[in-house]
Amino acid sequence: MTHPITFISHALCPYVQRIAIALNEKGVTSERVTIDLANKPDWFLAISPLGRTPVLTVGNATLFESAAILEYLEETQPGPLHPADPAERARHRAWIGFGSECLNDITGFYTAPDLGTLERKAAALHVRFRVMEGQLDPGLWFAGARFSLVDAVFAPVFRYFDTFDRIGDFGVFDSLDGIAAWRRSLAGRPSVRNAVTAEYDELLFDFLCRQGGALSQMIEHSRTTFRQSA
Incomplete structure (x- = not known):
């Protein structure tokens, strides 16, 4: 049943x-x-x-x-998203945990109280993604040709930057061509696009505005331009 x-x-x-x-x-x-x-x-x-x-x-x-x-x-449920090999499956689980650490860093970024802290948090995210780039297999997804749970975990991580990029250039993905390509592949995946509602961007924008830190101040300085680009 x-x-x-x-x-x-x-x-x-x-x-x-x-x-x-x-x-x-x-x-x-x-x-x-x-x-x-x-x-x-x-x-x-x-x-x-x-x-x-x-x-x-x-x-x-x-x-x-x-x-x-x-x-x-x-x-x-059918349609496994983990690898069949036990060692590789454990490795994927570890990188899922790494994805959660990236989300913690993102929280620190958008709640940074001042510009100096914001820049340090952006630099820390760059380091995280540089480490991650070294783990990518050739192909569209983390494991190459096969979409996995690691992809499902990192798609929401990268989605934040669709909004952040409209606020300013923080250099998080500088010289990380593999991560940039992975991010584009994930953004085009139907399951990723359908994971949020059409109101997501506006809701996230309003949420960021309420945080009261350095990023919120940057938004206020360019609020009209930002909303027109959304």
Whole structure:
């Protein structure tokens, strides 16, 4: 018996996007429910121990934490996105963890209180991506010809920079041709495009404006130009 799947999400959460991409790639039907994490419903708090998205309900079971959800989908759904070889699968899991560290760095970037900190955070991201570039196989995706969960994890990482690039040139991808090509390939993937709504860019822009740090100040200085380019 196939249990109905409900996917509880937030409009901007990059960890939610991972799950959306994996569900799409596997052709899994689910009901997507989007909540406001600034005003969490009581029913959500009752099923999410950490009060965060994503959450997946499968029949009577409730799953939280994106890594656990991705592994559940790998174990129960067709269309594997992990490599078959155990050592290579473990390597992919490690780089998924590296992707989460990149997201932490991105948070530090957009919350940087001053320009000096912002520049240091951008430089740290450049170092992260330079390390990542050395791991890319030849081809469109992380593992070359085959789309994997590492791709699903890094697509939301790169999506932030579609917005950041319209604010300023921070040099994060300078001389990283492999990363730039991977980023373009991911941006064109249907599962990646469909992981967010049409309002995503505007919602992210407004979110960044509210952070009150150096990036917010840069946006305010060029607000009209930025909105016209969005």
